[in-house]
Amino acid sequence: MTARYPCSAVIREVGLRDGLQSIQTILPTEQKKAWIRAAYAAGQREIEVGSFVPARLLPQLADTAELVAFARELPGLFASVLVPNLRGAEGAIASGADLMIVPLSASHAHSVANLRKTPEEVVAEVARIRAARDAAGSKTLIEGGVGTAFGCTLQGRVEPDEVLRLMQALLDAGADRVSLADTVGYADPGLVADLFTRAMAIAGDRFWCGHFHDTRGLGLANVFAALQAGVTRFDACLAGIGGCPHAPGASGNVASEDLAYMLGSMGVDTGIDITRLLALREQVSGWLASETLHGTLWRAGLPKTYAAASGHATA
């Protein structure tokens, strides 16, 4: 068997949201803008810039509207935000974000503990968000993101059938896109192949993104399995910023630069200039000097064979 997978893929940078919300340091707005500008210059075209949540809950992300406005000035940049509810969605719509992600946790226990809603209540909220979006004549896409898709630390197992049922419910409620997330790093490549293949069959072009954590070192192996299932968009955090609150020191999202390297080496076009992304990583790691960062490529550097293999030789 020769490996078969798509010839291009998008790395959606979620470090500014998923990464920054999980750490202590509050990055000034100007540094966030510099990050967005440099990521754009390195070829990244989809960035989750923040979250429309009350500033008292996540003061790190209080400048989200300003960042959406900034991102919209960069031609071709697709700016996403996270919204936990209708109120957040109204902020996202007003900001002109290209896409808003509504998280749903397939684990009932995790959903109640973290979102203070049942999964069904989140589905109902998505229907309200869709109505509000349409009433506003807004073009902001709605992505329903099904988290804890491979289990969770509270209830343990989450049935794949339940994950797919909720994904279908999100589509039925009006989500334009759906995604699956391994929120706590429980997935393995076999589980990923099975679940994502089924999800792709259900959602087709409306299947949007795979979100993998590297808590147990399987982040990139899981991406590879999802890629083989036809998934062409993956969330990642520069320097793997964030981490797992349940395992101090363990990494959170896969590192953008490592993912860009894997895909580039495989000949999967991401449009990313890795040398520039590594330079940005160095800059951001200076801003976050007190935080534990992750990733491997920054230390080892690109292989001598990289440019030849991928055609991504960069200055």
Added chain:
Amino acid sequence: MTARYPCSAVIREVGLRDGLQSIQTILPTEQKKAWIRAAYAAGQREIEVGSFVPARLLPQLADTAELVAFARELPGLFASVLVPNLRGAEGAIASGADLMIVPLSASHAHSVANLRKTPEEVVAEVARIRAARDAAGSKTLIEGGVGTAFGCTLQGRVEPDEVLRLMQALLDAGADRVSLADTVGYADPGLVADLFTRAMAIAGDRFWCGHFHDTRGLGLANVFAALQAGVTRFDACLAGIGGCPHAPGASGNVASEDLAYMLGSMGVDTGIDITRLLALREQVSGWLASETLHGTLWRAGLPKTYAAASGHATA
């Protein structure tokens, strides 16, 4: 597509050889024996216990013959050693090792720099080793291990055709088994799928083992790709002991416990009790307190879903 892969696989522990030869600490023979005993108790049945090289070159491994003798006392344990040449092979044969690995570097530049032989000279040495083994009436298997199979830090690119030509030459010279190694961490899952599929087609049952380094974080993704190609044996080091001399701080071999977790989670039977392996890791990490260790599972722990998923629930 649903992921297809073998239902069982062997993790060959190479920490006592590949790991210990790469670090400063010299582990006393009694600790090595305790390691072998505990690895055996955790279910590991193939262990590379050392290398037959002059003690002045690798004093860390001077006790290899004693360790082979010790390993042979454990029922069903398959003991491997590395041998760089005929003299080493004579030591391995005399020790009664089950298998001796002769490393060959497919990169001409790397071969001359590290083995002080051309690849062709290594092939010729394998023929002499085979003759000596047969003349001695020994049952010690000969494994030809083709390293730098995905490129090297000296010459860069290594052509897959050249790798496979040398693998065939090793078989023709009398190697009973052949393996491929990504010595410097240049492989990616696409390259692995292509090369290992071709190698399996050539060597069939005589294809023995995949050896991956995690230098750029792709070790487990590469294992998954090789597993899909039908490979059922992988080298790994407990705690990822070792590291890459070309990238200080970067990891070397994939960590045995992380690999055992990935395979176990996928339902691939390795016979390993991960809880015991993690306990051994803790013990060994105490012996190697001054060394940089690797791996992720030891920090995050097994998922709540693990036992149910794999049937490997352990006391």
